[in-house]
Amino acid sequence: MLSTYRRVFAHRGALAFSLTGLVARLPISMMTLGIVLLVSTLSGSYAVAGTVSAAYILGNAVFAIPHGRLADRFGQRPVLLVDAVVFAVGAGMLVHSVTAGWSAPWPHLWAAVTGVAMPQVGSMVRARWAHLLEDAGDRQTAFSVEAVVDEAVFVAGPTLVTFLSTLSAPQAGLLTALAVGTVGPVLLAVQGRTEPPAHPRRAGRAVTPMPWRSLVPLTLGATSLGVLFGAVEVATVAFAGDAGHKALSGVALAALSLGSLLAGVLTGARAWRSPLVTRFRAGTALIAAGFVVLPFLSSLWTLTPLMFLAGFAVAPTLIACISLLEEVAPRARLTEAMAFLQTGISAGVAPGAWYAGVVADRAGGAMAFWVCVGAGVLAALAALATPARVPFAA
Numbered sequence: 462m463l464s465t466y467r468r469v470f471a472h473r474g475a476l477a478f479s480l481t482g483l484v485a486r487l488p489i490s491m492m493t494l495g496i497v498l499l500v501s502t503l504s505g506s507y508a509v510a511g512t513v514s515a516a517y518i519l520g521n522a523v524f525a526i527p528h529g530r531l532a533d534r535f536g537q538r539p540v541l542l543v544d545a546v547v548f549a550v551g552a553g554m555l556v557h558s559v560t561a562g563w564s565a566p567w568p569h570l571w572a573a574v575t576g577v578a579m580p581q582v583g584s585m586v587r588a589r590w591a592h593l594l595e596d597a598g599d600r601q602t603a604f605s606v607e608a609v610v611d612e613a614v615f616v617a618g619p620t621l622v623t624f625l626s627t628l629s630a631p632q633a634g635l636l637t638a639l640a641v642g643t644v645g646p647v648l649l650a651v652q653g654r655t656e657p658p659a660h661p662r663r664a665g666r667a668v669t670p671m672p673w674r675s676l677v678p679l680t681l682g683a684t685s686l687g688v689l690f691g692a693v694e695v696a697t698v699a700f701a702g703d704a705g706h707k708a709l710s711g712v713a714l715a716a717l718s719l720g721s722l723l724a725g726v727l728t729g730a731r732a733w734r735s736p737l738v739t740r741f742r743a744g745t746a747l748i749a750a751g752f753v754v755l756p757f758l759s760s761l762w763t764l765t766p767l768m769f770l771a772g773f774a775v776a777p778t779l780i781a782c783i784s785l786l787e788e789v790a791p792r793a794r795l796t797e798a799m800a801f802l803q804t805g806i807s808a809g810v811a812p813g814a815w816y817a818g819v820v821a822d823r824a825g826g827a828m829a830f831w832v833c834v835g836a837g838v839l840a841a842l843a844a845l846a847t848p849a850r851v852p853f854a855a
Contacts, residue, residue: 465729469602472593474655479603481652482586483610485645488579488638490618492517492552495626495634496572499559502631513559515811516569520576522808528581529800533793536659537585541650544580545643551575552639556632580646583607584799591787591795592657598733601784605729608776608783612722616715660793672789675848676798679786680805682745682843686779687809689748689836692817693717696755696833697764699818699826704761713765720772728777737785742844744778749837755830778840785847809836 470476493514500510532540551574558567590603622634694714701710733740751771758764783802790798813836821829 465602465731466606469594469599469606474652475590475593475603478586478589478649478652478655479606479610481645481649482582482607483614484641485580485582485649486610486614487618487621487645488548488642489582490615491622491634491638491641492575492579494619495622495638496555498623498626499556499631499635500568502626503559503562509565512565513568513572517572517576518807518811520573521579522576522804524577525581525804525807526797526800529584529797530794532581532585532588532796533660535661537588537656537796538650538653541580541585541646544578545646545650547578548575548580548646549639549643551578552635552642556635556639560632579642581796581800581803582646582649583611584796584803585649587783587787587799588657588796589655591792593655597784597788600787601733601780602729604780604783604787605725605776608725608780609722609729611779612718612725612776616718657792657795670791671794671798672791675789676786676801678843678846679782680801682741682782682840682847683802683805684809685836685840685843686745686748686775687806688813688816689752689809689833689840690806691810691813691815692829692832692836693752695814695817695821696826696829697768699821699829700758700764701761701826703826704759706761709761713761713768716765716769717772717775720769721775722772724773725776725780728780736849737781737788738844738847738849740781741778741785741847742841744774744781745837745841745844747774748778749834749841752830752833752837755833756827758827 470479496514496517497510500506500513504510528540528544551571555568555571555575558571587604587607590607591600594600594603622638625637626632626634697713698710701713748771751767751774754767755764755771758767783799786798786802787795813832817829817832820832
């Protein structure tokens with residue numbers, strides 16, 4: 462198994478940009494929670510904290526795809542360097558405006574600026590892999606690595622920001638995210654050897670078309686999975702609270718992430734013969750099937766191992782989705798195309814969490830898992846609508 466990963470990382474510069482991408486992605490999982498912890502602690506209002514956090518999320522969602530388009534057109538380096546500067550200013554002013562007690566809309570404005578400047582590091586790193594590796598099997602192994610990195614980021618980031626903000630100063634978590642979110646993109650920007658070439662738009666030349674026939678259902682599938690990810694967090698916390706063990710909800714969620722992480726590692730180590738679209742369709746179906754038993758559970762001790770098993774379908778599905786997009790997207794717009802998936806996942810989290818919360822309040826935590834099942838079914842339908850391959854103009 463290790464030989465597969467060894468072959469991928471034997472390429473010069475691969476390990477450096479992948480590790481840098483891990484560090485540079487940490488703020489993605491730190492900023493929202495860090496904002497909530499800081500604002501709620503100093504203002505005493507979770508409602509205000511939620512609106513400031515929403516401003517950050519909105520800024521990030523609106524500009525994610527333009528970020529990818531700029532990186533494809535002008536190269537990753539200038540985009541990353543500008544992002545690092547604007548992110549540092551925005552996050553610094555956000556912390557200052559909250560700690561100084563500035564009234565609305567200043568904290569919201571700086572939160573939105575910070576979200577706008579958050580670079581699409583995951584998409585950029587995957588674009589580097591696609592540029593570096595010629596073999597399709599090696600690229601799938603590399604995307605498996607990045608899926609595992611994503612899992613690690615979303616496990617480590619919230620833990621780190623909570624630890625810093627609660628045991629130190631309330632602004633410590635955001636200031637750490639500021640530092641990492643500034644230094645990480647700069648370190649990635651200076652690694653020019655592995656950067657994909659820029660594809661500037663030339664006058665009189667037609668814009669390379671996007672494979673919308675594939676991109677639309679893939680994005681809808683990613684958004685549905687985002688809804689599932691948002692819903693499962695709320696449903697799990699509510700389920701554990703109903704059982705009188707809310708503090709143990711983190712164990713069940715960690716089991717889900719662990720199952721996904723292990724499946725991602727195993728997926729990257731294997732040479733797959735089945736078509737990517739088949740794996741994407743099978744994965745979404747397994748996700749829906751894996752969650753369908755959860756609404757009928759009554760014990761937290763039963764939930765945890767079943768969450769672990771359900772997690773085994775998550776990373777392989779995301780890997781197939783991203784690999785399929787990489788296969789059909791034009792190289793000149795690859796980062797932009799991948800940003801659609803990242804934006805779709807991010808856009809689905811908030812409504813998924815909200816709707817699961819509504820169901821949990823009215824019918825209990827167990828019933829909230831039906832939101833996860835519904836999201837899984839929608840993802841499976843989107844996968845069925847995804848064609849196996851669409852020709853593109855490179």
